[in-house]
Amino acid sequence: MLQELFTPSVQHALDIAGIFVFAISGALLAVRKNFDVFGIAVLAEATALGGGLFRDLIIGAVPPAAFTDLGYFLTPLVAAALVFFLHPEVERIQGSVNVFDAAGLGLFCVTGTTKAYEYGLGLTASAALGLTTAVGGGVVRDILANEVPSLLRWDRDLYAVPATVGATMVVLCIRFDALNALTSGFAVVTAFTLRLLAMRYHWRAPRAWNRRSAAAEETV
Amino acid sequence: MLQELFTPSVQHALDIAGIFVFAISGALLAVRKNFDVFGIAVLAEATALGGGLFRDLIIGAVPPAAFTDLGYFLTPLVAAALVFFLHPEVERIQGSVNVFDAAGLGLFCVTGTTKAYEYGLGLTASAALGLTTAVGGGVVRDILANEVPSLLRWDRDLYAVPATVGATMVVLCIRFDALNALTSGFAVVTAFTLRLLAMRYHWRAPRAWNRRSAAAEETV
Amino acid sequence: MLQELFTPSVQHALDIAGIFVFAISGALLAVRKNFDVFGIAVLAEATALGGGLFRDLIIGAVPPAAFTDLGYFLTPLVAAALVFFLHPEVERIQGSVNVFDAAGLGLFCVTGTTKAYEYGLGLTASAALGLTTAVGGGVVRDILANEVPSLLRWDRDLYAVPATVGATMVVLCIRFDALNALTSGFAVVTAFTLRLLAMRYHWRAPRAWNRRSAAAEETV
Numbered sequence: 001m002l003q004e005l006f007t008p009s010v011q012h013a014l015d016i017a018g019i020f021v022f023a024i025s026g027a028l029l030a031v032r033k034n035f036d037v038f039g040i041a042v043l044a045e046a047t048a049l050g051g052g053l054f055r056d057l058i059i060g061a062v063p064p065a066a067f068t069d070l071g072y073f074l075t076p077l078v079a080a081a082l083v084f085f086l087h088p089e090v091e092r093i094q095g096s097v098n099v100f101d102a103a104g105l106g107l108f109c110v111t112g113t114t115k116a117y118e119y120g121l122g123l124t125a126s127a128a129l130g131l132t133t134a135v136g137g138g139v140v141r142d143i144l145a146n147e148v149p150s151l152l153r154w155d156r157d158l159y160a161v162p163a164t165v166g167a168t169m170v171v172l173c174i175r176f177d178a179l180n181a182l183t184s185g186f187a188v189v190t191a192f193t194l195r196l197l198a199m200r201y202h203w204r205a206p207r208a209w210n211r212r213s214a215a216a217e218e219t220v
Numbered sequence: 221m222l223q224e225l226f227t228p229s230v231q232h233a234l235d236i237a238g239i240f241v242f243a244i245s246g247a248l249l250a251v252r253k254n255f256d257v258f259g260i261a262v263l264a265e266a267t268a269l270g271g272g273l274f275r276d277l278i279i280g281a282v283p284p285a286a287f288t289d290l291g292y293f294l295t296p297l298v299a300a301a302l303v304f305f306l307h308p309e310v311e312r313i314q315g316s317v318n319v320f321d322a323a324g325l326g327l328f329c330v331t332g333t334t335k336a337y338e339y340g341l342g343l344t345a346s347a348a349l350g351l352t353t354a355v356g357g358g359v360v361r362d363i364l365a366n367e368v369p370s371l372l373r374w375d376r377d378l379y380a381v382p383a384t385v386g387a388t389m390v391v392l393c394i395r396f397d398a399l400n401a402l403t404s405g406f407a408v409v410t411a412f413t414l415r416l417l418a419m420r421y422h423w424r425a426p427r428a429w430n431r432r433s434a435a436a437e438e439t440v
Numbered sequence: 441m442l443q444e445l446f447t448p449s450v451q452h453a454l455d456i457a458g459i460f461v462f463a464i465s466g467a468l469l470a471v472r473k474n475f476d477v478f479g480i481a482v483l484a485e486a487t488a489l490g491g492g493l494f495r496d497l498i499i500g501a502v503p504p505a506a507f508t509d510l511g512y513f514l515t516p517l518v519a520a521a522l523v524f525f526l527h528p529e530v531e532r533i534q535g536s537v538n539v540f541d542a543a544g545l546g547l548f549c550v551t552g553t554t555k556a557y558e559y560g561l562g563l564t565a566s567a568a569l570g571l572t573t574a575v576g577g578g579v580v581r582d583i584l585a586n587e588v589p590s591l592l593r594w595d596r597d598l599y600a601v602p603a604t605v606g607a608t609m610v611v612l613c614i615r616f617d618a619l620n621a622l623t624s625g626f627a628v629v630t631a632f633t634l635r636l637l638a639m640r641y642h643w644r645a646p647r648a649w650n651r652r653s654a655a656a657e658e659t660v
Contacts, residue, residue: 030372036425038380039372053278058493060502062280067345074344084428124514125507139584144359146368148586152470152479160478205476208524250592256645258600259592273498282500287565294564304648364579366588 011111016075018107021100023048023079024090026141028097030080031087033145037080044080045073046144051136055112055129059119098199102162106192109134109163110184113170123171130167135160154207158198161205166191231331236295238327241320243268243299244310246361248317250300251307253365257300264300265293266364271356275332275349279339318419322382326412329354329383330404333390343391350387355380374427378418381425386411451551456515458547461540463488463519464530466581468537470520471527473585477520484520485513486584491576495552495569499559538639542602546632549574549603550624553610563611570607575600594647598638601645606631 026047030040049066056064066072083090090097112133116126135151138159142149150156169187173179197203246267250260269286276284286292303310310317332353336346355371358379362369370376389407393399417423466487470480489506496504506512523530530537552573556566575591578599582589590596609627613619637643 031428033368033372034374034427035372036374036427038425039374040428042372042380057277057497058503058507063278063339063341063345067278067341067349070342070344073348087428119503121503121507122510124510125503128513129507143363143583143586144369144372146363146366146586148473149584152473152475152482152584154474154476154479160482205478207474207476208471208480208527251648253588253592254594254647255592256594256647258645259594260648262592262600277497283498283559283561283565287498287561287569290562290564293568307648363583364589364592366583366586 012071014107015111016071017100018104019048019072019075020079021097021104022137023076024083024097025101025138026076027080027083028087028090028094029141029145031083037084040084041077041080043141043144044076044083047137047141048076048079049073049137050140051108051112051133051138054136055116055133058129059116059121061115061119099196102192102195102199105134105159105163105195106166106188106190109166109191110170110187113167114179114184117171117174123175126174127164127167127171130170131160131163134163134167154204156204158203158205159195162191162194162198165194232291234327235331236291237320238324239268239292239295240299241317241324242357243296244303244317245321245358246296247300247303248307248310248314249361249365251303257304260304261297261300263361263364264296264303267357267361268296268299269293269357270360271328271332271353271358274356275336275353278349279336279341281335281339319416322412322415322419325354325379325383325415326386326408326410329386329411330390330407333387334399334404337391337394343395346394347384347387347391350390351380351383354383354387374424376424378423378425379415382411382414382418385414452511454547455551456511457540458544459488459512459515460519461537461544462577463516464523464537465541465578466516467520467523468527468530468534469581469585471523477524480524481517481520483581483584484516484523487577487581488516488519489513489577490580491548491552491573491578494576495556495573498569498572499556499561501555501559539636542632542635542639545574545599545603545635546606546628546630549606549631550610550627553607554619554624557611557614563615566614567604567607567611570610571600571603574603574607594644596644598643598645599635602631602634602638605634 023044026043026045027040029047030043033039035043049072052072053064053066056062056066109130111130113126113130115133116129117123121129139149139151142151151159166187169190170179170184173183173187243264246263246265247260249267250263253259255263269292272292273284273286276282276286329350331350333346333350336349336353337343341349359369359371362371371379386407389410390399390404393403393407463484466483466485467480469487470483473479475483489512492512493504493506496502496506549570551570553566553570555573556569557563561569579589579591582591591599606627609630610619610624613623613627
């Protein structure tokens with residue numbers, strides 16, 4: 001068993017913050033897709049809780065936290081209400097939302113990896129599941145909205161790489177018995193910073209060999 | 221533990237009826253999408269069993285009822301065969317199918333909520349999972365058919381709201397220790413009636429503020 | 441408990457081979473969709489492991505094999521790297537890939553059915569889950585790529601039918617107490633051969649009655 005990384009109340013507050021910002025991104029996409037108020041709430045819930053739900057099913061932590069902690073369930077509804085009434089204002093501060101989303105990404109890749117390891121997964125599997133926790137909600141969001149997951153598209157700034165780096169740092173710390181609040185926090189900040197830099201400088205991942213020149217003729 | 225709401229055989233017959241009508245709606249969409257006979261069967265199974273399967277995974281009731289009760293598995297195949305051979309006739313009675321689908325919606329939101337509570341979830345989480353049980357199959361159907369889930373679209377008559385009302389009535393009954401066959405039946409009938417009225421009068425949920433006037437220019 | 445069908449190491453080598461060829465098909469679709477290197481890896485993983493993951497969640501085998509066996513996780517990454525650098529060469533040998541994919545299909549429908557039965561499912565449910573194991577990864581692949589699952593389309597050669605035949609042979613063998621390495625191998629070979637024949641002679645499943653003549657006017 002790992003020692004507690006943060007005090008439970010701090011951990012919980014961070015989780016709620018991450019859920020909130022992910023829910024905002026789901027609700028904004030729902031508004032753009034012209035969904036009704038209920039669709040906005042569903043997409044907010046699915047985006048915020050989808051990654052953690054998948055993780056909990058995989059490690060056998062049922063019922064998942066999303067269905068046992070009332071705060072986890074109600075937070076996305078607050079986000080959905082906010083977007084419903086104020087979405088032009090929310091879109092105007094899209095930049096800030098992206099910063100919060102990056103914070104959620106950094107936080108979830110670390111807590112997801114840690115939880116997976118606590119449930120007995122190996123180091124590589126824990127990192128993979130931490131990554132899935134961080135990016136899974138966004139994939140569920142895009143599938144429900146019938147779009148190609150932005151995670152997979154080449155024309156989006158790096159998203160999975162920062163989370164992979166954060167998750168890898170956590171398992172390296174576990175491996176060398178150095179996981180504590182400080183190193184965890186450092187992993188969160190590293191993933192967060194890398195994501196901010198990726199957005200700022202439009203870092204992108206390469207596509208397959210021989211594909212770049214042919215891209216213009218592609219139907220995507 | 222709650223007392224049994226219905227005798228097991230009545231409960232089972234109601235479940236099979238709900239599964240059947242959901243399967244019909246899946247099979248009809250498969251025909252419209254020009255799928256082959258196997259695609260029709262898959263979409264019938266997924267629509268009929270998807271919501272309950274998700275609920276059972278969440279509450280840890282594995283293997284899910286869909287894989288332990290042969291009747292649950294075979295009923296969608298019967299529905300698929302019926303649609304395969306008779307789909308013009310089935311489409312002609314689409315009105316009746318919608319009535320049955322509304323009955324399935326009412327039934328599943330009540331039985332889903334009850335089962336979730338019996339497995340130890342809280343009241344709010346039970347209602348949320350009951351709602352998911354009722355609408356989940358339709359979402360799986362639309363995702364498999366590569367369409368935007370009709371649950372989320374603003375131009376469809378209310379579907380989730382009747383199920384939410386039914387699920388909420390159940391948890392209120394549990395809260396005040398008044399859940400029995402009579403009150404459960406009343407919740408089923410209320411959700412069923414609300415859905416029929418929503419279809420009859422084309423009740424719809426609002427979209428986000430400032431969005432309504434701009435809708436014409438939207439690409440959806 | 442069934443006797444071991446194959447020695448564990450042979451079984452494992454066959455599993456890895458099946459995972460590899462399924463991963464190749466996912467990675468090739470990712471290249472065609474113009475995804476970046478990370479999208480290629482994700483689609484390779486999801487295609488290779490999706491079917492088995494679903495099976496393990498249903499039968500309650502958590503954490504799923506995909507997260508406990510490092511080889512299962514790393515193999516798709518090797519396939520993704522191969523496609524990333526060599527995809528024109530890999531596409532040129534698409535015919536061979538299809539042969540391997542058929543082998544994976546035959547293998548997975550047999551091992552999936554056997555594993556489901558070992559975890560206590562009934563014969564029909566075991567066959568259904570074996571079929572799901574074999575075809576599930578391809579469905580996940582197509583959903584992530586935002587395409588209609590090729591499993592469901594009428595204009596594709598038979599894919600589910602060979603797997604259904606293989607799974608049915610296994611449960612018949614179990615029923616008559618004749619499941620051993622020989623009969624299992626025969627079921628694998630039968631499903632494999634049927635799939636090869638379906639590709640060679642373009643066998644297709646019928647669409648719904650009255651639909652064939654009207655197909656030209658359809659929007660799919």
